[in-house]
Amino acid sequence: MLTDYHNHLENGTLTLDYLKKFIHKATEKGISHFGISEHAYHFYQTANILSNDWVEKRRYYDMADYVSLFEQAWNEHVDVKMSIEMDYTPGKHQEMETFINQYNFDYVIGSIHWVDDFGIDLSEYKSEWERRDVYDVYRAYFDQVVTLAQSNLFDILGHFDLVKIFNYVPHQKDFLLEQYDRATDALKESKTCVEISTAGLRKPTQEIYPHEELLAMCYKKGIPIVLSSDAHFPEHVGFAYDQAVELARKVGYTKLMTFNKGERREVSLG
Template sequence: MRDFHAHTNYSDGEFLERMVRAAESAGLEGIGFTDHCTVSERARPAAERSVYGFNLDLTYERRRRAIETLRERERTSIDIYDGVEMDYDPRDEAAIRDFLETADFEYALGSVHAVDGKNVQVPSHFRGESDAHLNSIVDGYFDALVSLIESELFDVAAHVDLLERTPPLRGRATTDHYDRVARALADSRTVPEINAGRALAEMEVVHPGAAFLEILQEYDVAVTVGSDSHRPHEVGDRADFLEAFLERHDLEVVSPPGLRE
């Protein structure tokens, strides 16, 4: 079992070494650190970058040295991967491409977190809005997700139905949305992940949901896996969940393409 999506203190997670020790205790063979990074200079994402520290473009070399230090220690028993989770907006493709080429991570996750400047994980952004407006947000999310895949900038498309975490948006995606994404993935090097970031929370959301996953299987789309852990205590429980989930489903599980090239 390898976990290709986890966070550290280089964005909004716990100290790097503690996350490694938690992965070792969980019996993982490897863990990939994919701290958040936003390179957009527009006002809203730039403010989020400042407030939450999503600035791995400024700190990736320091984190890389820390990873190398841990890799060289004899008491570190698992593989540690040097990745990134990039916020994606089509308007930022040039800046994202330049940064990824410069930083040369082992692999890169791409994520759509916002539509029309609003984070799709924040319910208060959407309460009281009309059905027409909420449906347009869902359309915008999947437009951006397909653009992310077609850009070929990323090895992994993270939590591909993220808006299912948000009650006002949950259940509004259609088979047509899922089919469109599955077709794009089938034609791309990018793979989606089975993401357990909310699987053990009250809402029990696994990304992608059952209907979406079935369509991905119809297109023979392979998947990778990520716990989306931010704290040490999350790593083991989510790894156990993912292992059981994969056993229940007939899925082709692969490493992120960057690690296979």
């Protein structure tokens, strides 16, 4: 079996017709477990969790409309999972938990896009990489991975090493492996799975998330995985899945995790 749990409607409309375009592509690609996980910052209901100038310009959805879309889909027997991708925000654990518990999500993705006021993967902030110490950014990023895992609020960690997106990577291998090690130690003690995301192949890094060495650590520590494309357009659903499956098998994985209303079940990969 294949999963694609990380997908966005934000470049289209919150309508059943647009959602069905994603479903059609998933069916074409043989993906039997498919979900939509819109960015939580788009919704008015998350204003007390993450707020900055960049986000506020993009807060235009109401959760009632989002839930209604899935109810329409389910009423027509469209098999789609309802999820959210939430920016993990230090110091806002209670607010994140309260929001998550208000909705009957099949699973919840936690991702890190911000290190303090620095949007690490945003083109608008790319010049910041030249002004900041790469080691400090990586240390702070993986600090958040650790506390994200320790919060146990999330079912899936999105694009584990997103911090490499613009190819700013510490030269000291020992430093990088130290960050990988402490992050995977925290994840193995949590309920949080890791996604193998092909989105990195569409970004400047030209690499799958996570890096092979990081994924190998996940496997050795028994951390479950899912496959995701992080599609923002229907045509990207299941993008480069042959490479994702190859990488998963190369490090030893033979199973994927699946989700249904918070319940999880392992299935055979592929």
